[in-house]
Amino acid sequence: MAQLWMLEDLEPWRDTPMPGDTCEPTTYWASPEMLDLPAEVCCEIDARIATVTLDGRTEHIAHLGHGFTTLIGDDVGSVGEVRLRGCLVWDRYLWTQYRTQPTGRMRVKARPGHLIQHETLLTTIHSGLFNVVFDGPTVYCETGQVPTNFGVRWNTLVVELETWP
Template sequence: MGELWMLEDLEPWPDAPESGGICSPTTLWITPDTMELPDEVCVTITARVEALVVGGRVERVAHIGHGVTTIVGSGDGDTGDVELTGCLLWDHYLWMDFHTEPTGQLRMTRRGSLIQRAISHPTRNPHWFSVTYEGPIEYWAAPRVKPGYDIRWRASTVSLGAA
């Protein structure tokens, strides 16, 4: 398997590696059905999905290769060899929703952002704005965001089994 895309929230975590860095992120597999994703961040892979009973509920974990696992959901769902379409989401708060901790290491190979047109609306407080987003989300590789857009997610390509 080549590279996968991994989205990250915008929390200012100190463990966000740069290109070439290795991390062991807590990840969830997201799909275009659950979140608006640009085509370029979506891949289709075959993974072995197993259902684990943890804390009295079922959590589904996908083995995606090289010792790397990711959460694919809870409750009923496909198990065994399954085709997954989408990308990884690094969720620093995954432990709040799932007891199973994903395993493995990833190497960051490229970093960018998913951006979207941002409309700022003034509020009653000076220098404060309410922001709404419109239009499609798109991948942006440049370090600076184009005018009128905001970063919605950090977006990286990663390779599996970086050890």
């Protein structure tokens, strides 16, 4: 089965799959250019891009195999067989932007680290509260190794696609 990197957003949510858990996340595919992805979390996979029209909107979906589909931006450029480079992004609010429901199941193999970025904390009029301003490149960092003055932007997972009925 294909092993891929997946970014997990930091939205508070009741499900945090751990290694060994199976989940059915709503995902989109991010290219390195789209999210300033460091090389450590980029992988390549063959996919078949198709269009789906729902409610008068045409969306692109990538079939990654094993019954797993993920949404893909309109800038994909072609329909048919392609080789994607980047990673999956688990977006629990994907339904607010797309009508197509991705399908598929995956097993979490590891939660090895985070994507981090330099952060500056700006004081506010409220004691103890700050505005966070991120700057500089996004870099990969193993769990427990986040340096001072850096903040976590994404959690990283290594996942394996499982056969979908």
